[in-house]
Structures are given as structure tokens and as C-alpha cells.
Amino acid sequence: MENIIYISGHKNPDTDSICSAIAYSELKNKLGFNTVPARLGNVSRETQFALDYFKVDAPKLVENLSENQDLILVDHNERSQSIDNLEALHLLEIIDHHRIADIQTSYPIFFRNEPVGCSSTIIGSMYFEKGITPSKEAAGLMCSAIISDTLLFRSPTTTDRDKEVLKKLAEIADIDPEKYASEMFKAGTSLKGKTVEEIFNSDYKVFNLGDKKVGVSQVTTMDIEGFDEYKKDMLAYMDKKVKDESFNVVLLLLTDIIKEGSLLIATGEDTAIVNKAFNVELKDNSVYVPGILSRKKQVIPPLTSAIEAK
């Protein structure tokens, strides 16, 4: 019997690692190899949306493979991100788009690394170079990976190659990239099922600006509307924080990097600072501010100025 070859992305897998493993496995199998996609961790909500949309099973979850198992890596070439017993395995290929890192072999292998936005851009190219048409499912998953890694071309890592390959694949997958991306990002960043504590504390920092104590939490979500049902509880949680920890202002940013703006939710005695800093008017403790994406660069400096100008 022919050897099975595992194809795996990195630990803590993102959509590219999962979808590239599946799509490359299909390509290799069409070329006569006997491969199965694998994953080194849980599937994210975003990835699960893509798998559900195209009705594809998640790859097999593996932790260690048996000694000398044939293996292909996608979307990483960094030992720390790879399967634990990598050194005991038989590495055949690497397809990646990251820095050249620290995996060594004692024999020549196929290694294709390209400075493009996504591993699936390379794998899509390989289909076209070999004149093989991916299935609708594989094409759809590669689209999902490219959209995810490039934030639908908003990431500075995006290249023309990513755009070209997505265009071709989207036709095969029969999707409208803009519409599909919006649905996938919404599903991937949905707040559903989380508690207000979880949402607030996922990326929360305290700042002493002038004589004011300010707490600022930031959550990236492409489902700001989904926040409506949390608003009342979140404000109560933030109010309690203001009182218990003597904050002047507690601020939550819900940032939509696709629409490129943030919904600001503010509580505390000095919320006027927020109005002044961003030249807005909070209404029921919230206001949407277009263009605000970075806490460090676009939120803390104007808050500081507003406090100092007081």
C-alpha cells in the first residue's frame, strides 16, 4: 500500500492553515499522491464558517505523528509553530509565505516560499500552473484563506498575485468576494456566546493621562450590530468598574477593520473628554467614529491632548 502523506498547517491554526492543507491535499491527490489534510488545533469560528459554507469536514486533528511519517507543511516553516515531533518525521515539502526560519533537513526537499499575502495564493497558482482545476470546495476554501489573510486586500501584505488568484478562484467557487468576506468576517468575529467580562477583558489596558485614570478596551469585530444585545449589560459592567476602581473614564472600542471605524462606548464622570478628543457627541454613552482603528496611535494621543487642554 502506498504511503499516506499528511499535510499540516501551523499550531493555533488560522483559516489559511486549515484551508491550504485541504486544498493542497486535493491537488496532490489529483497528481497521484495519497495525502490527508491535518490540523494542530481547534478550528476558529471564521474557519468553521468557511468549512460549513462549502460543506467540507475539518482536517484530522493530530498531536504527534508516528516516526518517519511523510509530511508536508503549509503556511509555516518555523519549528516552534510545527508539529511537536517534527524532527522524527520525514518532511517532503513546505509551501509558505512567511520569513525563512529554522527548519532544516538533511536532504533536498521541495520548498516554495513566496512573499505573497497567503499560502492559498501559492497553492491556487500551483493548480493553474499545472492546468488542474480545483473543485468548487477547494476553490472556495482557498478564497476564504486569501480573504482572511489579506483582510480582503486591506492588509499591507497584499500583492497583485493575491488579487489575481482570488479572482480566478472566486469564479470557480461561485462567490462574490465582497459579500462572502463580509459574511465570513461577521461570523468569525461575532460576539455571540461571550460574556461581557470576556468581551471587555480580551484586550484591556489602563492609562494615567495627566490627572485622569482611563481604562481602554478594544475588541475587533465585523459584527458591531451584534453588540446591541450586550450594550445594557456592558454599560453596567463598565459603570461598576468606574466606581470600584475610581476611573475617570472607561472606554470600549468595537473596531471594524473592514468598514474602518470604531464604535466608542464610554462611561464615567469625564466622558466629555471623549467628546472633545474625537470631536463627537456621545449618545446613550456611544458613538461611531469613522477612521479610528488604532488605540495606540488614534485613541490615546487625542485623549491625552483633550485632558491636557482642559
Next chain:
Amino acid sequence: MENIIYISGHKNPDTDSICSAIAYSELKNKLGFNTVPARLGNVSRETQFALDYFKVDAPKLVENLSENQDLILVDHNERSQSIDNLEALHLLEIIDHHRIADIQTSYPIFFRNEPVGCSSTIIGSMYFEKGITPSKEAAGLMCSAIISDTLLFRSPTTTDRDKEVLKKLAEIADIDPEKYASEMFKAGTSLKGKTVEEIFNSDYKVFNLGDKKVGVSQVTTMDIEGFDEYKKDMLAYMDKKVKDESFNVVLLLLTDIIKEGSLLIATGEDTAIVNKAFNVELKDNSVYVPGILSRKKQVIPPLTSAIEAK
């Protein structure tokens, strides 16, 4: 002005390192880049034959490049084989066919490593993939590299890809690979200009086999005929060695790995051992033995048996 990109093979450059740098430079320039081939050491006789045949200048000799110089590596991905100040340079690409080694980058680059017999096989493929026809000169140099690295397909590292690419390139270069290989190997391994001491001592070992003291030198050359002018002086040199160092036999093997055989030159009182070991008859102290390539596996064991059977 556009940045110049250097393209360099490894230190102690072989025909692949020189010819791949030149051929890849032509390809990149045809794609709109501004590249120049470079080399990290002297051009071998074999490589010089190829350059002369196709009337191409040797690449520029470099030792260090100025900081942040753009650079592409061909035929190596091993720091110790690369330019000394590699870490200070701006590495753009690697095209190679060796093991994955220890060069790291802090940013994604184009890295194409394939388990084929020669870097020029990959570069030739890249021309064809991009629909670009190499010049006769570049095609000829890539043929030279493939012939050199694969010993015209006699090396176990040879793949079908090497054969396919050589076939296509040989048509463009207008050469007969067999005939060209024979001339190139002959030029590359010519003994011309060397002294008998240099020839004899390049790979010489002493063995005590049973009660006999035997000296065996081996020289790889595809120009055995070129030895004729040395024969008289070499025999005098070997006879002196026999007397001065009390050898029973001193043996020189001139091995042609393309014709797959060795000319044996033997001196000393016990040259009958050589006749017995290889079932041959020395004539004027020499005899050509087909099939003999390895001193370790095909010369020492039969000499030992012949001595012990005495």
C-alpha cells in the same frame, strides 16, 4: 536609478553556481529587473570551457557587498557557503536544490528549492513556465550546469526533470549533449599544466595488505589520453617511490567516470599481484580495466585477495 541586484552562487563555485547565476540574471533582466551575476571564487577549468564555448564573460568576482545590497542566491542556502557579510545584505530570493539549511530572514522572500539534480534545471523550468526563451548562451550555460551536476545523468541525484529540461535547452543551445559533455569533462579534468607530483599526490593512500606495502593513488580524469605525455616521467617518479619507501607495489588509477573504467599504472617488484587481482596483463606497466571506479570497493579488496591467495 533602479537598484542593482547581485545574483551569486556558492563559494568555491562549480559550473552550476556560475552558469545558474548568469542564466538567472538574464531571466530576471528579461522580466524587468536590473541584475548582475557575481561569483565568490575562481572559475574552474570545466566552467571556463563552458564560458569560452558560448563566448560569455565570467561573472564579476566579489568578496563583500555594501550594506543592504540586494542579493539573490542560487545553488546554495547554507550560510557558510555564502558571501561573508550575508547578514548585512538584503536577501531577495534563493533558488536551490540542496538540503534546507541555516539561512534565516526577518521577512518573507521568494525561496524555490527543489529536489532535482541541478539549480539550472529549476532556472530552465522558470524560463519555460514564464514563456520566455533563453538566449542561446544562457541555454548553453544551463546545459553545461545540468551536465556537470548530474555527470550527464550518471549521478544518482538525476531526476526526470533534469533530463527533460536539458533536452529542451540543448535544442536552443544547438548542442549534442553527449558530444558536448565529453568535450567539457575532458577540458575540466585535463591534466595539462600539472606536474607528475601534483597528479600523483592529489589523492594518494598507503595500505599494508598482508605482508605487502602498497601505495594507491587515484585521479579522476575524462582525459586519459592526455596522460600519455606524462607516462614516462610518472613511472620514474613511482619507481623512485618504490625504492625510497620500500613499496612492493605503487599503483596509479586514472579513472574516467563517464567511460566507467580506469587505466592502471603499476610499478614495483610485485606488480604480478595487480595482474592477478584484476585478471589482466600489464603492458609497459599499464592496463585499462573497464568497470573499475572505486578504490575502496573495487581495488583494495581484490588486491587483498590476490595477496592472501599467494
